[in-house]
Amino acid sequence: MSEPQSNIIRTQAYIGGVWTDAASGKRFPVYDPASNDHIADVADLDLDEVRHAIAVAQGAQKSWQAVPAKTRAALLKDLYALLKEHREELAELVTRECGKPIREALGEIDYGASFIEWFAEEAKRVYGELIPTPAADRRILVVHQPVGVCGLITPWNFPNAMITRKIGPALAAGCTVVLKPADETPLSALAIAALAEKAGFPPGVINVVTSSNAPSVGAEFCRNPTVRKISFTGSTAVGRILMRDSAEHIKKLSLELGGNAPFIVFDDANLDKAVAAAIASKYRNTGQTCVCTNRFLVQDGIYDAFASKLSEAVGQLNVGHGLDGTTEQGPIINTRSLRKVQSHIDDAVQKGARVLTGGKPHALGGTFYEPTVLADVNTHMSITREETFGPVAPLFRFTTEEEAIAMANDTEFGLASYLFTENIHRIWRVSEALEYGMVGINEGIISTEVAPFGGIKASGLGREGSHHGIKDYTEIKYLCMGGLEESN
Numbered sequence: 001m002s003e004p005q006s007n008i009i010r011t012q013a014y015i016g017g018v019w020t021d022a023a024s025g026k027r028f029p030v031y032d033p034a035s036n037d038h039i040a041d042v043a044d045l046d047l048d049e050v051r052h053a054i055a056v057a058q059g060a061q062k063s064w065q066a067v068p069a070k071t072r073a074a075l076l077k078d079l080y081a082l083l084k085e086h087r088e089e090l091a092e093l094v095t096r097e098c099g100k101p102i103r104e105a106l107g108e109i110d111y112g113a114s115f116i117e118w119f120a121e122e123a124k125r126v127y128g129e130l131i132p133t134p135a136a137d138r139r140i141l142v143v144h145q146p147v148g149v150c151g152l153i154t155p156w157n158f159p160n161a162m163i164t165r166k167i168g169p170a171l172a173a174g175c176t177v178v179l180k181p182a183d184e185t186p187l188s189a190l191a192i193a194a195l196a197e198k199a200g201f202p203p204g205v206i207n208v209v210t211s212s213n214a215p216s217v218g219a220e221f222c223r224n225p226t227v228r229k230i231s232f233t234g235s236t237a238v239g240r241i242l243m244r245d246s247a248e249h250i251k252k253l254s255l256e257l258g259g260n261a262p263f264i265v266f267d268d269a270n271l272d273k274a275v276a277a278a279i280a281s282k283y284r285n286t287g288q289t290c291v292c293t294n295r296f297l298v299q300d301g302i303y304d305a306f307a308s309k310l311s312e313a314v315g316q317l318n319v320g321h322g323l324d325g326t327t328e329q330g331p332i333i334n335t336r337s338l339r340k341v342q343s344h345i346d347d348a349v350q351k352g353a354r355v356l357t358g359g360k361p362h363a364l365g366g367t368f369y370e371p372t373v374l375a376d377v378n379t380h381m382s383i384t385r386e387e388t389f390g391p392v393a394p395l396f397r398f399t400t401e402e403e404a405i406a407m408a409n410d411t412e413f414g415l416a417s418y419l420f421t422e423n424i425h426r427i428w429r430v431s432e433a434l435e436y437g438m439v440g441i442n443e444g445i446i447s448t449e450v451a452p453f454g455g456i457k458a459s460g461l462g463r464e465g466s467h468h469g470i471k472d473y474t475e476i477k478y479l480c481m482g483g484l485e486e487s488n
């Protein structure tokens with residue numbers, strides 16, 4: 001049953017410390033989106049096997065939460081060291097599965113590992129409270145206890161970091177986990193499990209269920225009362241399904257959903273810094289991150305200069321296979337996503353937008369797409385409301401600060417936002433007025449393990465990273481100790 005343990009490539013699921021094939025013998029294929037090469041076939045579990053994994057996680061829950069925080073922290077530190085040791089292999093796997101340039105993939109592994117390191121440290125700091133009492137014969141205490149078995153569902157765009165950002169705090173808090181990775185990128189997830197096994201996590205604490213049927217695994221996580229919390233990163237549409245299906249058992253939910261990030265450039269912005277940040281925020285991972293800018297809102301006075309500098313720089317981005325070290329933009333994940341990108345551009349152009357650069361599939365073929373900049377975009381175009389999730393920068397024009405704030409907030413989403421201005425008063429006014437969970441001020445890349453990542457409105461619930469991140473995996477318990485005598 002078990003595979004050779006010589007490297008980090010695994011194609012079996014991981015349940016209760018055992019590498020497991022589907023009883024049915026079924027497997028599903030994994031492809032390289034850049035070359036369409038078939039990379040591997042991975043165990044395709046059925047629902048009974050997912051239920052078994054949940055039961056196994058429950059079996060390990062009591063003993064795992066009894067492990068002293070310092071010991072849990074030490075295991076996480078060992079996992080961190082192994083992730084760093086295998087940095088290159090893990091990055092290559094990320095590039096092969098999701099297409100991002102190897103430089104970005106290496107960055108993802110460092111970012112992913114940082115959550116394991118951070119939560120190894122935080123494991124020891126889940127402090128309780130002693131609250132001043134209103135009655136002399138009472139003492140009031142608060143403790144934070146692990147929530148229990150967690151069902152984790154992760155997307156393909158950060159095949160490593162979206163997992164570490166969930167298992168880090170869950171394990172640190174004393175929860176056991178059942179992880180369902182995206183079926184496009186299961187190998188990165190299984191590689192983390194292989195390293196966790198090597199680090200010595202007890203069997204059953206970390207379980208990875210691979211399946212090509214995400215909706216049925218999601219439904220099982222929601223309907224199975226043993227799963228006490230679901231943490232999901234993905235689309236708002238699926239987040240809604242999980243929230244609805246979790247209502248029966250009133251589960252704890254962390255939802256990191258879609259965004260529609262505005263990037264506001266005021267006349268008094270530093271143009272070069274704004275252009276550099278715009279490229280970093282828009283084109284990394286081929287525009288396929290939930291915090292990628294979706295709308296550039298640019299003030300009249302700087303609009304033309306920003307448009308020409310941005311389109312010139314974007315026109316020079318090097319498109320290619322992610323494993324080629326010179327590549328700056330890889331492919332789009334699949335043809336369905338490519339079609340959405342094209343439809344947003346076609347809709348905008350038909351309604352009057354101008355293509356400054358790009359605008360069509362790349363000569364390399366497959367799902368490669370030209371990095372694109374569109375000018376004269378207006379709010380009647382579908383790109384205004386929907387997340388494009390591709391390498392397209394639409395430039396909207398505005399005149400006043402109030403107008404920019406109103407445009408920025410005119411969306412159901414509220415994940416990341418960005419503003420560029422050298423005016424300190426405006427920085428505060430606009431930052432406070434933006435209805436978003438995160439605001440980048442003269443900064444296009446804001447993700448870090450030390451800060452709370454997450455959104456408001458239809459962008460989700462809960463926060464990942466920072467000292468807030470671990471609390472989402474705990475329940476508050478209040479202890480009231482009464483009848484204390486003042487004299488003996």
Ligand code: ADP
Pocket residue numbers: 153154155156180181182183214215216217218219233234235236238239241
């Ligand atoms: P994306 O557009 O990023 O693929 P999805 O929300 O479709 O966003 O997918 C994110 C994760 O959710 C993936 O692991 C996917 O397999 C999973 N998923 C998709 N549909 C469902 C569903 N109905 N229930 C649970 N998980 C789902």
